[in-house]
Amino acid sequence: MFLIGTNPTEAHPVIGYKMRQAARNGAKMVVCDPRHIDLVDEADYWLRLKPGTDIPLLNGLMHIIIKEGLEDKKFIEERTENYEELKAIVESYTPERVAELTGLSVDDLYAVARLYATTDKAMIFYTLGITEHICGTRNVMSCANLAMLTGHLGRPGTGVCPQRGQNNVQGACDMGALPNVYSGYQAVTVDAAREKHEQAWGASLPNKVGLKIPEMFAAAHDGKVKAMYILGENPVLTDPDANHIRAALEHLEFLVVQELFLTETAQYADVILPAASFAECDGTFSNTERRVQRVRKAIEPIPGQANWQTICQMVTRIGYPMNYDSPKEIWDEMASLSPSMAGINYDRIDQQNSIQWPCPTLEHPGTPVLHVGKFTRGLGSFQPSEHIPPGEMPDAEYPFLLSTGRILQHYNVTTPYSKGISSIWNKEMSELNPVDAEKLGVKTGEQVKVTSRRGEAVTQIKVTDRVLPGVIWMSFHYNATPTNALTSHHLDPITGTGEYKVAAVKIEKL
Amino acid sequence: MKGVMGVELIKLIIDGKEVEAPAGSTVLQAAENAGINIPRLCYDPELSKLGACRLCVVEIEGNRLLPASCVTPVMQGMVVNTESPAVIEARRTILELTIANHPLDCMTCDKMGDCKLAEYAYRYGVKESPFEGEKHDYVIDDSNPFIIRDLNKCILCGACVRACEEMTGADNLSYLNRGFHRKATTAADVPYIDSDCVFCGQCVAVCPTGALTEKTMSGLARRWDIDRVRTTCPFCGTGCNFDLAVKDKKVIGVLSNPDSPVNGRSLCVKGRFGWDYIYNENRLTTPLIKKNGKFEHASWDEAYDLIALKFNEIKDKYGPDSFAALSSARCTNEENFLVQKFSRAVMGTNNVDHCART
The missing domain is CATH 3.10.20.740 (Ubiquitin-like (UB roll))
Known part of the structure; x- marks a missing residue:
C-alpha cells in the first residue's frame, strides 16, 4: 500500500480501517504525507515530504527503480509508450536532488523505491493531497507513471486507486454532470454520441464543450453567465477563494438553488426549491469503485416531493415535458444511452446488492479491476513531468503555509446540521506546530486570525506536532471559520481544480 | 478428498x-x-x-x-x-450463571427483541438464576450523544473489545481487573467521551446484549417494531451500506447490515450517527422567493412560474450559454442525469458541472 496525499481514516474511514487491518496483518505500508496522519503509526515508511513536492518524490523513486533495473521491462514493452521521455526526465531526479527538494532522506527513497518495485501486489492510493495542487493532473500522471513502470496495473491488488471524495462524485461524473461528456463518458463533441442523444431527447444539442465550475464563476463575474441553477452544492463554503465566488453569485441576474438548508450559497438565490435528503428518495449512488448501489426511500420527503420530481416539474414548466414514473425509469433511460452501464438495472442491483461498471450487457458480471490486459486508450502513455512548485508560497508578509482538508467527524458542510455531531465537534481547531505556537504565544483553544491575500478567518488553534513548523492546517466544515476565504486562487490549468493544499497566510493572536 | x-x-x-x-x-x-x-x-x-x-x-x-x-x-x-441432554444442561447452567449478575429489566431494555441472551434464555427456559450473590452497580455512561453504555448488562463476551481493535483498529477498549470486577472498558476506565473513542459504533453493532445501545433509539421503539430500509451512506465515496431504522414513518437510527458489500457492519461516526441532519429544524420545507432582498414562502407553482419566466427570458436575450448548472456529487445518479439533460436538451448548453475536481 503506497499512500500519497490521502488520509483514509478520516476522509474514507472504513477504507482506513481496512488499510489498518491489512498493515497489521503484515502488508507493507508507505505513507507519503507532510502531516502525521493516523496511518503513519501503522506504516513501515513515512515519507514526510514538503508540501507540493510530490512530483520530485515520484520522479525520484522512478529514477532509482530505473537505475537499479527494477522496472518491469515486459510490461513497458508490451503495454506502454513514451517510455524514453520518462527515462530522460527522471534522469535528473537523483536521490540527492530529490532529498534536497522534498526534505526526505536518501536512504528512505532507496528503501521505498525498492519495496514498491519488488512487491508483487503493490497499489497506489491517492486523494485530494495529490489533485488539489496547481500540478494536480501532473501529480496523478506521475502516480500512473510509477505504476506502469513497475507493471503494477491490471491485476487484483495493484493499480492506481483514487479514493473519490463525496458519496456520489463518481456517479455524478458517470451521469454526465460534466461540461464535456454525456453519461458514460460519451463526448459531446463526437457527432454520433450527440446525434444519439438528440434523437432520444427530441432536442438539438450543443457541440461545444461547456464551462467548468471555476470558469462558470469567472463568466458570472464577467457578466457572460447570467442565470444559474445549483443543486445541492455550497460553493461559497467549499470552493477556493470564497470572496470571488460570492462576487460572482452577486453578479447573476437569476439564481435558483435546490437545497436542504438555507446555505451560504442559497442566500444569493432568487428562488429556492426545498430538497429532499437521501432518506427521502429512491435512486442510486456509485462509490469510488464504480459500484452502483441503491438508495432507498425510508420516509416521505419532508418538502413533500422527491428531488427528481421537483426537477421534472420545473423543467416541464420551462417548456420541455419531462415525465417519469420513478427513478428506475430515469436509470433505464440513462442505461439505454450509456454502453458502459447498459447491463445495470434496479432488479440486478436488488439481487446482487451492487454492480461495478463497465457492465455492457445484462449477462455481464461487472468489472472490479480495470485495465486488465489493455488500457482504454490501447497503450499506456508515460506522461512525465518536471517539478512544478505551488502557485503561492510563504514569504515575508505571509510566512505560513496553509493546507486544508477534512476531519473524521464532519463531511463537508452537511454534518454541522447533525445535532449529535455538532454538540461535540462544533468549532474549527486548526493545527499548529508547538514551535510556532510558542512564537505566537498561543495555546490550544485560543483564537487567532488567519489572513491571506484573498481573505481572513478566525479560528481556534490546536497545538500539535501533527503538522510541520511553518504550516497551519485547517478544515473547511464550519461557517464560523470560512477557511476557503483564505485558499489560493491558483488552479490546475487542465482540470480547474483549486490549489486547496497550499496557500500563504499570516497568523495573528487575538 | x-x-x-x-x-x-x-x-x-x-x-x-x-x-x-x-x-x-x-x-x-x-x-x-x-x-x-x-x-x-x-x-x-x-x-x-x-x-x-x-x-x-x-x-x-x-x-x-x-x-x-x-x-x-x-x-x-x-x-x-x-x-444432547448434557449439552442442554450445560447451556442452562451457563445461562443461569450469566443472568445471576444481569439485570432482568428486559421489559424496558432497548435491546429486547435483538438480545442474544434473552433469545437463549427463552430457548432454554431460563427464567431466573438459582445463584445468588453480589450484583454490579455500575453508573450508566451516557456521556456522549451516540452510545449508551450500561456495563451492568455486559456479559464479558469481549465482542466490543475485539471490534474496536480488529474492525476499526482504534484500540480504545480493553479489559480491566479480574474475577467479579472484570470489565470491558476504556483505558483508565473513563467515559467514552473522555476516551480516544472515534464513535464508529462497531462496539454497539456487535454487542449481543443491552450493554451498548444507540442513544438516538433509546425508548423510541421495540426492536420488532422497527422497519429496516437498506440504503447507501450519503457522506463519503466509500459507499457503505446500512439500514435506516424506521418507526412510525420516522428515521430513528442507523443499524449495521452485515450483507453490505463494501463495509459489512463497519461504519464511521458520520454514517452511523450523523444522519439526524435530516430532521434539523432548519430544513427548508417550501419554495422561497426573494422579494426586496428577503425570502418569502411561495407555492411550488409560483416558484416554477418565476423560474420558467426568468430562465426562458435570459436564454432568449443572452443565448443558451448565459445559463450554467451546478449539479451535485451528494445527489443520486438519477438526479444528476436529469440536471445534465435539462442543461443540454432544454437550456441548450453544456455548461453543467459538479465538484468532481475538488
Whole structure:
C-alpha cells in the first residue's frame, strides 16, 4: 500500500480501517504525507515530504527503480509508450536532488523505491493531497507513471486507486454532470454520441464543450453567465477563494438553488426549491469503485416531493415535458444511452446488492479491476513531468503555509446540521506546530486570525506536532471559520481544480 | 478428498446428519453451513475466536468434556451432538450463571427483541438464576450523544473489545481487573467521551446484549417494531451500506447490515450517527422567493412560474450559454442525469458541472 496525499481514516474511514487491518496483518505500508496522519503509526515508511513536492518524490523513486533495473521491462514493452521521455526526465531526479527538494532522506527513497518495485501486489492510493495542487493532473500522471513502470496495473491488488471524495462524485461524473461528456463518458463533441442523444431527447444539442465550475464563476463575474441553477452544492463554503465566488453569485441576474438548508450559497438565490435528503428518495449512488448501489426511500420527503420530481416539474414548466414514473425509469433511460452501464438495472442491483461498471450487457458480471490486459486508450502513455512548485508560497508578509482538508467527524458542510455531531465537534481547531505556537504565544483553544491575500478567518488553534513548523492546517466544515476565504486562487490549468493544499497566510493572536 | 481451491474436505456427522466441511473450519461453522444453529454469545464470524462464553458447547463422541464448538476444529469421522441432554444442561447452567449478575429489566431494555441472551434464555427456559450473590452497580455512561453504555448488562463476551481493535483498529477498549470486577472498558476506565473513542459504533453493532445501545433509539421503539430500509451512506465515496431504522414513518437510527458489500457492519461516526441532519429544524420545507432582498414562502407553482419566466427570458436575450448548472456529487445518479439533460436538451448548453475536481 503506497499512500500519497490521502488520509483514509478520516476522509474514507472504513477504507482506513481496512488499510489498518491489512498493515497489521503484515502488508507493507508507505505513507507519503507532510502531516502525521493516523496511518503513519501503522506504516513501515513515512515519507514526510514538503508540501507540493510530490512530483520530485515520484520522479525520484522512478529514477532509482530505473537505475537499479527494477522496472518491469515486459510490461513497458508490451503495454506502454513514451517510455524514453520518462527515462530522460527522471534522469535528473537523483536521490540527492530529490532529498534536497522534498526534505526526505536518501536512504528512505532507496528503501521505498525498492519495496514498491519488488512487491508483487503493490497499489497506489491517492486523494485530494495529490489533485488539489496547481500540478494536480501532473501529480496523478506521475502516480500512473510509477505504476506502469513497475507493471503494477491490471491485476487484483495493484493499480492506481483514487479514493473519490463525496458519496456520489463518481456517479455524478458517470451521469454526465460534466461540461464535456454525456453519461458514460460519451463526448459531446463526437457527432454520433450527440446525434444519439438528440434523437432520444427530441432536442438539438450543443457541440461545444461547456464551462467548468471555476470558469462558470469567472463568466458570472464577467457578466457572460447570467442565470444559474445549483443543486445541492455550497460553493461559497467549499470552493477556493470564497470572496470571488460570492462576487460572482452577486453578479447573476437569476439564481435558483435546490437545497436542504438555507446555505451560504442559497442566500444569493432568487428562488429556492426545498430538497429532499437521501432518506427521502429512491435512486442510486456509485462509490469510488464504480459500484452502483441503491438508495432507498425510508420516509416521505419532508418538502413533500422527491428531488427528481421537483426537477421534472420545473423543467416541464420551462417548456420541455419531462415525465417519469420513478427513478428506475430515469436509470433505464440513462442505461439505454450509456454502453458502459447498459447491463445495470434496479432488479440486478436488488439481487446482487451492487454492480461495478463497465457492465455492457445484462449477462455481464461487472468489472472490479480495470485495465486488465489493455488500457482504454490501447497503450499506456508515460506522461512525465518536471517539478512544478505551488502557485503561492510563504514569504515575508505571509510566512505560513496553509493546507486544508477534512476531519473524521464532519463531511463537508452537511454534518454541522447533525445535532449529535455538532454538540461535540462544533468549532474549527486548526493545527499548529508547538514551535510556532510558542512564537505566537498561543495555546490550544485560543483564537487567532488567519489572513491571506484573498481573505481572513478566525479560528481556534490546536497545538500539535501533527503538522510541520511553518504550516497551519485547517478544515473547511464550519461557517464560523470560512477557511476557503483564505485558499489560493491558483488552479490546475487542465482540470480547474483549486490549489486547496497550499496557500500563504499570516497568523495573528487575538 | 479435495474440495474447491484444493482445500481438504472433512466428513463428520452432526446431529445424525452427514456433513462436509473444509479442513481448519470449526464445528460451529460446519454446523452452521449444514443449517444447524448452535447458540453463541462471544462468537462472531468477523472477529477473532475467543471461546469464552461456553454457550456453544457440544457433545463429541469419545470426548469426555463438552468442548466449545467455536474453537474446536472439525476432524475426520467426528460425531457431534449439538442438543444432547448434557449439552442442554450445560447451556442452562451457563445461562443461569450469566443472568445471576444481569439485570432482568428486559421489559424496558432497548435491546429486547435483538438480545442474544434473552433469545437463549427463552430457548432454554431460563427464567431466573438459582445463584445468588453480589450484583454490579455500575453508573450508566451516557456521556456522549451516540452510545449508551450500561456495563451492568455486559456479559464479558469481549465482542466490543475485539471490534474496536480488529474492525476499526482504534484500540480504545480493553479489559480491566479480574474475577467479579472484570470489565470491558476504556483505558483508565473513563467515559467514552473522555476516551480516544472515534464513535464508529462497531462496539454497539456487535454487542449481543443491552450493554451498548444507540442513544438516538433509546425508548423510541421495540426492536420488532422497527422497519429496516437498506440504503447507501450519503457522506463519503466509500459507499457503505446500512439500514435506516424506521418507526412510525420516522428515521430513528442507523443499524449495521452485515450483507453490505463494501463495509459489512463497519461504519464511521458520520454514517452511523450523523444522519439526524435530516430532521434539523432548519430544513427548508417550501419554495422561497426573494422579494426586496428577503425570502418569502411561495407555492411550488409560483416558484416554477418565476423560474420558467426568468430562465426562458435570459436564454432568449443572452443565448443558451448565459445559463450554467451546478449539479451535485451528494445527489443520486438519477438526479444528476436529469440536471445534465435539462442543461443540454432544454437550456441548450453544456455548461453543467459538479465538484468532481475538488
